[in-house]
Amino acid sequence: MPEREMPLPGVLGPRGRTIGEEERAAVLRVLDSAVLCSAFGSEARSLEAEMTELYSRGEAIACSSGTAALHLAVAAAGVGPGDEVITTPLTDFGTVAPVVAQGGRAVFADVRPEDGNIDPGAVEAALTPRTKAVIAVHLFGAAAGIDALRAICDRHGLVLIEDCAQAWLGEDSAGRLLGTVGDIACFSLQQYKHITAGDGGLAITDDPGLARHMRLFMDKGWDRAEGRIHREMGLNYRMTELTAAVARAQLTKVADVVRVRRERAGQLVAALAGLERVTVPEPLPGHAWWLFPLLVEDNSRWAKDLQAEGVPTMPGYLERPLYANPALPGYPPGLCPRAERLIDRTLLALPWNEGYTEADVEHIARAIRTVHDRAYAR
Ligand SMILES: Cc1ncc(COP(=O)(O)O)c(C=O)c1O
The missing domain is CATH 3.90.1150.10 (Aspartate Aminotransferase, domain 1)
Structure with a gap:
């Protein structure tokens, strides 16, 4: 069969992305405002509100990448030196880098042969007294065995983090949105994802305590409403206003x-x-x-x-x-x-x-x- 003249649309070109007039207008809106940092603007906070609505969850925190979102989640879960986090070896490095950054140890559980998603039985077998959290990745957009993982985490008092970087608006077999069963779910806006702002991340949760830790971790442990006090350890994982404005337009298209x-x-x-x-x-x-x-x-x-x-x-x-x-x-x-x-x-x-x-x-x-x-x- 002869090769076609036109290659398939891909994520590194306009035919394979949904970037259009809305994103162009969003970028210009931010540039015209001259406020490009989200600590002082409204775009990232609006994106968070829109994400909260899309997923019907209590809070969303915007940040600079999917890896950053996972770092917010892992830090909020209290993972520190010596703690173990069970996850899959068949995922992006961004799933485990935050565990290592926190001084924790990634424990790899094997996957199901049929879809490459983490095997709940292998998670159970990997539990130790040092296990603090489980990160389930919905690989390629197919639901991991989230009910079984939820049950394991509940039985052992573990935080369940859903890595939804590849699973925007995915659903499980019961029709529930992926990202609504874990304590925290993390999303990526990197170039290759369903929607993109180049880079960017979002973490969602229903737990106000986890949300507060994540928000503080995203902005140097600094609650700006309070003054210049650094309450907890944090990094600068802020999403820029330009990114947030593009992400808002993209969110309407997902x-x-x-x-x-x-x-x-x-x-x-x-x-x-x-x-x-x-x-x-x-x-x-x-x-x-x-x-x-x-x-x-x-x-x-x-x-x-x-x-x-x-x-x-x-x-x-x-x-x-x-x-x-x-x-x-x-x-x-x-x-x-x-x-x-x-x-x-x-x-x-x-x-x-x-x-x-x-x-x-x-x-x-x-x-x-x-x-x-x-x-x-x-
Ligand atoms: C499953 C998964 N987790 C985490 C990440 C990390 O996201 P980011 O590249 O936005 O840091 C990605 C994608 O890159 C991913 O596919």
């Missing part, structure tokens, strides 16, 4: 972004029906489809063959599990064999985008069928 991603994903799921050697995700209605994951037998070969058909992919999603990175020494290889198998052999993540047309999805489906039939021709 429902449409997710809706279109779902429609296109449904089209691909249907188009791949009957392929013997490709496991397609169950078409869960609440999936947020940050990426479109497939399970195959030799993911690097598939990646090469699909690239030749004009379809870029991310074999394994990560090059290695988080614990195999030099920045996280002391973990043995083979620690989470199911995650390692997904990365090394079976997981093939397709970039997914609301800018895809039906014809784009047909093209992707055709490419997958071509590669499948060639590889498995008898």
Whole structure:
């Protein structure tokens, strides 16, 4: 099949992002006001109010990145030296960096082979008296086993943090929004996410105590209503007004972004029906489809063959599990064999985008069928 003249829309170009007149006007509004720092302006506070409304939660705290949002959460959970936080090795480094920054230890629990989400049974097995929190990542936008994780955390008095960086407006099988079961949920506005302001993060919670700690941590431990007193340790994780203004415009678009991603994903799921050697995700209605994951037998070969058909992919999603990175020494290889198998052999993540047309999805489906039939021709 010949390569198409036009590459698929992607997150590094206007066709694959929803940046338009609203964002342009937002940026100019802030520039014209000359107040670019959110400690003195209204954009970040308005974004927080709008996020609170979107998720029907008590409070939202805007900050500079998804990693920062997770750092707010981990610090508010009281994680300090010697404390353990259980999470998945199949996630962005931003999920665990805050744990390490707090002097805590990330404990990696293995994942479910079918969707790469953390296995609640493995979380239970990893508990120790030093466990303080669990961070559940809704990988690629598919719900982690949040009820089981909630039950474990309740039984052991742990803080449950939901990492929703990849799961904007995702829902679980009961139709609940992802990010509304944990004590805190964290979101990212980084370039590759469903909506973007370049970088940026949001943490939401219903707990006023956690919210206060997070707000203080975001702004140097400083409650500006009180005077120049630093009540607790904090960093400067403030979101700028320019970022907040763009994020506000993007937030009005996220429902449409997710809706279109779902429609296109449904089209691909249907188009791949009957392929013997490709496991397609169950078409869960609440999936947020940050990426479109497939399970195959030799993911690097598939990646090469699909690239030749004009379809870029991310074999394994990560090059290695988080614990195999030099920045996280002391973990043995083979620690989470199911995650390692997904990365090394079976997981093939397709970039997914609301800018895809039906014809784009047909093209992707055709490419997958071509590669499948060639590889498995008898
Ligand atoms: C699951 C997950 N957690 C955390 C992060 C960190 O977010 P950020 O890049 O905004 O710091 C990302 C994305 O980068 C992510 O995908």
